[in-house]
Each structure stands twice: as C-alpha cells, then as structure tokens.
Amino acid sequence: SSLKQALDNLVTAAEQAVLDGANLLILSDREISPTRAAIPSLLAVGAVHHGLLAKGLRSETGLIVESGEPREVMHFALLVGYGADAINPYTAFEALWQAQRDGLLPADYSDEKIVHAYQKAVAKGMLKVMAKMGISTLASYKGAQIFEALGLQDEVIERCFSGTNSRIQGCSFDIL
Numbered sequence: 001s002s003l004k005q006a007l008d009n010l011v012t013a014a015e016q017a018v019l020d021g022a023n024l025l026i027l028s029d030r031e032i033s034p035t036r037a038a039i040p041s042l043l044a045v046g047a048v049h050h051g052l053l054a055k056g057l058r059s060e061t062g063l064i065v066e067s068g069e070p071r072e073v074m075h076f077a078l079l080v081g082y083g084a085d086a087i088n089p090y091t092a093f094e095a096l097w098q099a100q101r102d103g104l105l106p107a108d109y110s111d112e113k114i115v116h117a118y119q120k121a122v123a124k125g126m127l128k129v130m131a132k133m134g135i136s137t138l139a140s141y142k143g144a145q146i147f148e149a150l151g152l153q154d155e156v157i158e159r160c161f162s163g164t165n166s167r168i169q170g171c172s173f174d175i176l
Contacts, residue, residue: 011051028066046160049083073125
C-alpha cells in the first residue's frame with residue numbers, strides 16, 4: 001500500500017506543481033534514503049503522465065526523469081514511450097566516468113566525450129526501436145504506449161500504464 005500511496009502523492013504533487021505554473025517537472029530518485037524509498041522510474045513516469053492527462057494538464061509541462069535505473073536502450077524507449085520528455089541516466093554516466101578513470105576506456109576521452117558517445121549510442125538504438133515499429137519521429141513515439149505488458153496485474157496497468165494491453169497477469173503493487 002505504501003507504493004500506491006507514494007504514487008498518489010507524486011501525482012498530486014505533480015498536478016499542483018503544474019497548476020502553480022511549473023513548465024518542467026523533474027522526477028528524480030537521487031534523494032532516496034532508509035525512510036524515502038525510490039519509486040521505479042517507469043511507474044512514476046506512467047502514473048504522472050496519466051494523472052496529468054486525466055486533469056487536462058499534460059500539455060502544460062514537460063517530464064524529465066533523473067534516475068539511476070535507465071542504462072539500456074529499451075529502458076529509454078519505455079520511459080519515452082510512456083511520457084518522458086528527457087532522461088538523465090546519472091548512474092550510467094558515473095559508471096562510464098569510473099571506467100575511464102580505471103583505464104577501461106581510452107585515456108583521451110574527456111567526461112564530455114564519454115557522455116556524448118553514450119547519448120549518441122542511445123539515440124541510434126532508439127531510432128532502431130522506433131523504425132522496427134514503423135515510427136519515424138520521436139514526437140510520434142513519445143507517450144504512444146505501443147507496448148504490451150507482461151506480468152503485471154490490471155491494477156498496476158490501470159494506474160500507471162492505462163490503455164496498455166496485458167494478456168498475462170502477474171505482479172501487483174504489493175509485490176512491486
């Protein structure tokens with residue numbers, strides 16, 4: 001029940017922020033602690049996106065995800081497909097910077113060059129994902145929810161991924 005309550009609180013805070021004039025909302029997991037658990041970024045994006053849509057506020061703001069979770073192309077594809085406008089994968093960047101300091105990447109790579117190379121690789125990967133689905137622009141892909149969920153109960157789908165097909169049930173909020 002605490003995950004459900006946390007999602008409700010997040011959506012309510014997002015709605016209020018937009019009503020107060022926020023043009024950008026940052027959904028971040030940087031402030032986690034023993035008393036403040038992180039909400040999985042895809043659940044957070046989906047819940048806020050749908051919450052704002054339901055109130056007619058989604059077009060008023062952009063959603064930025066700042067999370068340690070996204071690392072692979074499909075993570076980015078899912079976040080954008082469920083409403084994220086921008087993603088800051090800070091843990092991926094930090095891991096790459098550490099790999100460079102440990103001598104696993106060429107010494108002439110600056111932090112900026114490492115970030116640029118990672119961003120370029122993710123962008124190319126997302127273009128491949130979109131091309132396989134027959135989508136040619138990121139604007140057409142953002143928030144389109146053209147996925148099928150596997151292993152999530154209807155209550156999770158309805159709250160965070162409304163309209164997504166799910167023929168195989170599985171995890172509920174209690175399990176998540």
